[in-house]
Amino acid sequence: MLYSIKQMAEMSGVSTRTLRYYDEIHLLEPATVNEAGYRYYSTREVDRLQQILFYRELNFKLSEIQQILSSESQSIQSVLHSHYEALIEKRNHIDSLIRAVEQTIAYHKGEKEMSNEEKFAAFKKKRLEENENSFGEEIRQKYGEETVDEANKSWLGMSEEKYKEMQEVEGQLIERLKQFNQQKNQQKEDAKQIVMLHKKWLQYTWSTYSSEAHKGLADMYIADERFTQYYDEKAGVGAAQLLRDSILAYA
Incomplete structure (x- = not known):
């Protein structure tokens, strides 16, 4: 089945202008273009757009998404697995923030005590996760697991x-x-x-x-x-x- 650009936009929530731009930069090209210049998309392009939106939700740049999706070594299973892991990590951080807000509400209502360390725990954990994602592999290779884990423990405490x-x-x-x-x-x-x-x-x-x-x-x-x-x-x-x-x- 083929979808017109209007149908594709309505189904995905992505504007027709954005779909045309994705075509211009060769990120998402239509399956076919008829003689009148109308774009049509197949299930293959629908799946690719879903992957693009996954990565956009995770704040990847369009150039990065294009590179990832163009890689022959990236199977759909590995792409989805990376999405899954990133979303789980994002959910864990949101859960930490929710717990921090709940504790803060209870603290201001006089229902519980809250240490100064607890007030900043979620934010410190988020920064630690960002550092691990950006530099963790290189740092651990250079200084070893034990040294890095000890530094992280000091940071959180x-x-x-x-x-x-x-x-x-x-x-x-x-x-x-x-x-x-x-x-x-x-x-x-x-x-x-x-x-x-x-x-x-x-x-x-x-x-x-x-x-x-x-x-x-x-x-x-x-x-x-x-x-x-x-x-x-x-x-x-x-x-x-x-x-x-x-x-x-x-x-």
């Missing part, structure tokens, strides 16, 4: 006071790094202060510190573009390189 301190130190680090990046005549003492701030920031979650591990992490800031992007977006292009070079010199 951190008190409200320590959490705020850590955020403040990171803010100071980014500001100093930004200023350093903008200086024409960069001074050695400024670089040393940046390294000390970075070391202080790490020690909130590292159970033990070593200059070797510090320098190893700094190398990753350049080796992995995701780390580079994090610092370059916050402190200007070249900031990650400056941070890495400073750590290698003075850690």
